[in-house]
Amino acid sequence: xxxxxxxxxxxxxxxxxxxxxxxxxxxxxxxxxxxxxxxxxxxxxxxxxxxxxxxxxxxxxxxxxxxxxxxxxxxxxxxxxxxxxxxxxxxxxxxxxxxxxxxxxxxxxxxxxxxxxxxxxxxxxxxxxxxxxxxxxxxxxxxxxxxxxxxxxxxxxxxxxxxxxxxxxxxxxxxxxxxxxxxxxxxxxxxxxxxxxxxxxxxxxxxxxxxxxxxxxxxxxxxxxxxxxxxxxxxxxxxxxxxxxxxxxxxxxxxxxxxxxxxxxxxxxxxxxxxxxxxxxxxxxxxxxxxxxxxxxxxxxxxxxxxxxxxxxxxxxxxxxxxxxxxxxxxxxxxxxxxxxxxxxxxxxxxxxxxxxxxxxxxxxxxxxxxxxxxxxxxxxxxxxxxxxx
Amino acid sequence: xxxxxxxxxxxxxxxxxxxxxxxxxxxxxxxxxxxxxxxxxxxxxxxxxxxxxxxxxxxxxxxxxxxxxxxxxxxxxxxxxxxxxxxxxxxxxxxxxxxxxxxxxxxxxxxxxxxxxxxxxxxxxxxxxxxxxxxxxxxxxxxxxxxxxxxxxxxxxxxxxxxxxxxxxxxxxxxxxxxxxxxxxxxxxxxxxxxxxxxxxxxxxxxxxxxxxxxxxxxxxxxxxxxxxxxxxxxxxxxxxxxxxxxxxxxxxxxxxxxxxxxxxxxxxxxxxxxxxxxxxxxxxxxxxxxxxxxxxxxxxxxxxxxxxxxxxxxxxxxxxxxxxxxxxxxxxxxxxxxxxxxxxxxxxxxxxxxxxxxxxxxxxxxxxxxxxxxxxxxxxxxxxxxxxxxxxxxxxxxxxxxxxxxxxxxxxxxxxxxxxxxxxxxxxxxxxxxxxxxxxxxxxxxxxxxxxxxxxxxxxxxxxxxxxxxxxxxxxxxxxxxxxxxxxxxxxxxxxxxxxxxxxxxxxxxxxxxxxxxxxxxxxxxxxxxxxxxxxxxxxxxxxxxxxxxxxxxxxxxxxxxxxxxxxxxxxxxxxxxxxxxxx
Numbered sequence: 003x004x005x006x007x008x009x010x011x012x013x014x015x016x017x018x019x020x021x022x023x024x025x026x027x028x029x030x031x032x033x034x035x036x037x038x039x040x041x042x043x044x045x046x047x048x049x050x051x052x053x054x055x056x057x058x059x060x061x062x063x064x065x066x067x068x069x070x071x072x073x074x075x076x077x078x079x080x081x082x083x084x085x086x087x088x089x090x091x092x093x094x095x096x097x098x099x100x101x102x103x104x105x106x107x108x109x110x111x112x113x114x115x116x117x118x119x120x121x122x123x124x125x126x127x128x129x130x131x132x133x134x135x136x137x138x139x140x141x142x143x144x145x146x147x148x149x150x151x152x153x154x155x156x157x158x159x160x161x162x163x164x165x166x167x168x169x170x171x172x173x174x175x176x177x178x179x180x181x182x183x184x185x186x187x188x189x190x191x192x193x194x195x196x197x198x199x200x201x202x203x204x205x206x207x208x209x210x211x212x213x214x215x216x217x218x219x220x221x222x223x224x225x226x227x228x229x230x231x232x233x234x235x236x237x238x239x240x241x242x243x244x245x246x247x248x249x250x251x252x253x254x255x256x257x258x259x260x261x262x263x264x265x266x267x268x269x270x271x272x273x274x275x276x277x278x279x280x281x282x283x284x285x286x287x288x289x290x291x292x293x294x295x296x297x298x299x300x301x302x303x304x305x306x307x308x309x310x311x312x313x314x315x316x317x318x319x320x321x322x323x324x325x326x327x328x329x330x331x332x333x334x335x336x337x338x339x340x341x342x343x344x345x346x347x348x349x350x351x352x353x354x355x356x357x358x359x360x361x362x363x364x365x366x367x368x369x370x371x372x373x374x375x376x377x378x379x380x381x382x383x384x385x386x387x388x389x390x391x392x
Numbered sequence: 393x394x395x396x397x398x399x400x401x402x403x404x405x406x407x408x409x410x411x412x413x414x415x416x417x418x419x420x421x422x423x424x425x426x427x428x429x430x431x432x433x434x435x436x437x438x439x440x441x442x443x444x445x446x447x448x449x450x451x452x453x454x455x456x457x458x459x460x461x462x463x464x465x466x467x468x469x470x471x472x473x474x475x476x477x478x479x480x481x482x483x484x485x486x487x488x489x490x491x492x493x494x495x496x497x498x499x500x501x502x503x504x505x506x507x508x509x510x511x512x513x514x515x516x517x518x519x520x521x522x523x524x525x526x527x528x529x530x531x532x533x534x535x536x537x538x539x540x541x542x543x544x545x546x547x548x549x550x551x552x553x554x555x556x557x558x559x560x561x562x563x564x565x566x567x568x569x570x571x572x573x574x575x576x577x578x579x580x581x582x583x584x585x586x587x588x589x590x591x592x593x594x595x596x597x598x599x600x601x602x603x604x605x606x607x608x609x610x611x612x613x614x615x616x617x618x619x620x621x622x623x624x625x626x627x628x629x630x631x632x633x634x635x636x637x638x639x640x641x642x643x644x645x646x647x648x649x650x651x652x653x654x655x656x657x658x659x660x661x662x663x664x665x666x667x668x669x670x671x672x673x674x675x676x677x678x679x680x681x682x683x684x685x686x687x688x689x690x691x692x693x694x695x696x697x698x699x700x701x702x703x704x705x706x707x708x709x710x711x712x713x714x715x716x717x718x719x720x721x722x723x724x725x726x727x728x729x730x731x732x733x734x735x736x737x738x739x740x741x742x743x744x745x746x747x748x749x750x751x752x753x754x755x756x757x758x759x760x761x762x763x764x765x766x767x768x769x770x771x772x773x774x775x776x777x778x779x780x781x782x783x784x785x786x787x788x789x790x791x792x793x794x795x796x797x798x799x800x801x802x803x804x805x806x807x808x809x810x811x812x813x814x815x816x817x818x819x820x821x822x823x824x825x826x827x828x829x830x831x832x833x834x835x836x837x838x839x840x841x842x843x844x845x846x847x848x849x850x851x852x853x854x855x856x857x858x859x860x861x862x863x864x865x866x867x868x869x870x871x872x873x874x875x876x877x878x879x880x881x882x883x884x885x886x887x888x889x890x891x892x893x894x895x896x897x898x899x900x901x902x903x904x905x906x907x908x909x910x911x912x913x914x915x916x917x918x919x920x921x922x923x924x925x926x927x928x929x930x931x932x933x934x935x936x937x938x939x940x941x942x943x944x945x946x947x948x949x950x951x952x953x954x955x956x957x958x959x960x961x962x963x964x965x966x967x968x969x970x971x972x973x974x975x976x977x
Contacts, residue, residue: 012896012899012900013892013893013896016892016896245724274433274568274722275433275568275721275722277724278721278722278723278724280492314824314827315808315811315812315815315827316494316495316812316815316816316827317822317823364822364823382823384822385494385721386492386493386494386495386498386502388498388501388502388505390492391492391951
């Protein structure tokens with residue numbers, strides 16, 4: 003029977019470990035003083051309400067935060083509105099929901115907390131008094147928080163006012179998040195529109211020079227040009243596959259080679275295993291453009307560019323290297339820190355920002371460079387990141 | 393047996409692997425053939441790579457050993473190992489690829505959007521990978537011992553070191569072409585000797601394989617006992633030798649031994665004359681060749697249960713193996729994933745024709761392995777025994793090299809995916825350093841476990857890894873892909889309810905001696921009760937917790953099931969290169 007006993011023992015030990023971990027992960031209840039307990043519970047509830055508030059005043063999220071806010075105020079009912087309608091009603095007496103916007107009108111115009119007497123005639127309806135407090139973002143009332151109670155008290159008004167102020171703070175943070183996102187998106191749009199006039203001019207004149215001597219090549223180049231611009235101006239989706247991005251890079255390089263001829267040599271070493279990795283849209287092409295610019299600028303001898311994509315377990319490692327004039331590390335640091343620099347364009351900073359946002363701070367650009375010694379840029383992509391799809 | 397050729401073959405395989413790892417495939421591609429470089433891995437290459445990684449110690453030496461000892465019941469092993477891909481093909485391959493997941497924990501997160509489900513899935517994936525690495529190291533030890541007489545632990549250590557160094561140094565990580573080459577190497581190593589073995593068998597007169605007699609020694613055979621062994625003698629036997637038999641000192645005398653059980657002390661060496669019936673290791677069934685050739689002839693407890701359990705474990709376990717799933721990521725889309733799986737079915741089918749031939753011929757030509765219990769060695773010993781001369785030695789070396797290639801490729805595939813999960817979910821260290829530490833950890837644990845493990849056939853150990861995968865990750869995949877009602881609570885409960893008992897049964901089987909207990913088969917073949925348990929618990933708990941259905945389930949389901957070219961998420965006009973292709977210019 004020893005075998006059965008051993009199985010039983012292993013299962014018991016496993017159950018015990020799970021139980022201990024489960025108990026250990028819950029909030030601890032051992033507080034020294036009552037004040038500690040109250041502080042903990044208040045902040046814990048407030049903290050639970052914060053993440054949904056960060057999504058803004060939208061019905062699904064507002065409903066979640068209203069539940070916690072009502073716990074904070076300990077009232078029978080609580081409502082959240084945006085500028086047009088009630089987005090969440092938490093608690094009893096929902097038939098008063100339609101009335102809320104009428105009460106809120108005055109608060110919207112004055113921006114001050116006010117108590118209203120509702121005087122519900124239904125028996126047992128605890129909704130008699132409404133305390134309506136404004137939710138303010140950057141001095142502008144974007145909604146109200148209405149607490150409903152059986153009787154009025156100055157304490158309730160003050161408490162409602164404080165909770166509304168705290169919620170306003172969270173909404174302001176939400177606004178900040180959104181504006182940061184908008185900024186990055188605007189930069190991506192700028193990046194798409196950034197195909198430089200020089201590049202268009204150079205490409206077209208290079209193509210023109212082939213029209214008579216080699217019409218077939220001219221046609222291929224024109225098609226490359228068309229595909230390249232089409233990819234760059236693509237309107238939808240923040241993500242693409244590495245294969246797509248590399249295809250666009252190939253078209254870009256074909257056009258640059260038409261211009262530089264023998265002077266530009268490119269080596270590519272791509273592990274086919276990583277071609278299906280999902281990558282942010284236009285995250286590599288600007289790096290290659292950068293390499294061409296730095297590799298060919300200000301010198302007569304041939305420039306060499308090397309693009310490597312290697313498979314590394316759960317990640318793909320990509321390096322882009324040129325043997326050109328290099329960059330000034332100090333200027334580069336400023337660019338990556340977010341200051342727009344004429345020489346590096348908005349490319350590097352934006353790519354670095356996007357990589358960090360999508361994959362975390364471990365995944366920023368790594369640039370090795372010095373004046374006159376070429377530049378090597380390395381990027382790592384995790385093969386899978388939750389929620390990212392091409 | 394002259395070991396020089398075998399040692400050379402093993403060394404060549406090990407060094408070759410190291411060199412490929414150190415220098416990599418440094419074939420630079422210039423822009424002129426950019427389109428060649430950017431073409432994705434074709435299903436043929438990918439399928440060969442899956443075959444190369446999948447055909448492990450169990451397939452190369454284990455199956456033949458089991459068939460040799462236990463008869464045709466064991467054919468369910470190769471059938472199941474292959475049929476697992478049929479289930480994978482029909483139910484899992486394409487949706488899994490479309491999920492974009494690289495590992496099983498990734499899939500869990502993609503489907504359930506829950507870090508808890510992910511954590512449980514990664515815990516199970518790690519346990520399965522360790523359970524699977526263990527027989528690889530054991531098999532390597534056995535091979536090296538058979539070829540050179542080196543101690544049992546040395547081969548495992550060599551494989552562990554070679555693979556760890558390779559993975560850590562960034563070589564041979566998962567290079568598709570290297571693994572694809574490994575498949576063809578293994579197929580050659582096992583198929584070429586078969587041709588010669590069959591010719592030799594014909595030349596010896598094409599003896600009946602299922603004759604009415606017990607296996608007998610074909611020629612005078614010296615058998616060395618490395619460990620103290622309990623043997624079973626069927627009919628009174630007559631042999632000579634040195635050592636201790638039943639506690640009595642024997643020194644070159646002629647012995648008459650009665651039928652029944654006898655103990656042979658370690659270090660003994662006996663010489664059996666030709667024509668003598670082979671005594672068996674006590675734990676192996678003692679059957680005539682005719683009985684051996686019949687299914688379920690060896691008796692034992694609940695033979696039908698054992699067979700069904702094996703079928704369930706292997707049919708459903710394949711999809712839960714960490715190193716198999718990882719390969720599907722390389723396919724560009726769901727369709728290619730299906731094609732790949734179909735080709736894998738063919739490649740495995742061809743390979744698995746070979747091991748049974750070794751097992752059957754072993755009954756005639758290497759019956760002394762039934763006495764020592766090294767039944768897994770039948771593939772390695774048979775070529776030199778049957779063919780003889782330098783040719784036989786070379787064939788033996790080829791098989792030994794192929795076996796080592798099997799251990800190396802499977803271990804490195806497992807190690808890469810295991811290190812990925814460890815660094816991402818356990819150590820929470822991403823990047824190169826985290827990967828290296830994880831790889832070292834991935835090798836050390838199973839290496840330490842080999843010390844604990846007794847004389848269990850490698851194919852049985854692999855079967856346990858399959859059972860755990862079938863009871864935990866298979867329900868997660870199948871129900872996760874095909875039911876919209878799954879909840880996070882249900883997924884976690886199902887994986888634990890199926891996986892933990894299977895794991896516990898596996899650990900007890902390989903560490904404790906339960907072979908003579910009535911419940912042994914329920915522990916060594918747990919799948920028939922743990923797989924239904926996992927499925928039922930996952931489904932029922934999900935139905936009981938309808939509030940925990942992930943919010944985005946419909947969107948995820950569309951992604952998993954809609955073919956990519958429907959253009960559900962794309963609304964683009966065709967590109968210029970498409971037009972170019974269409975107009976044929």
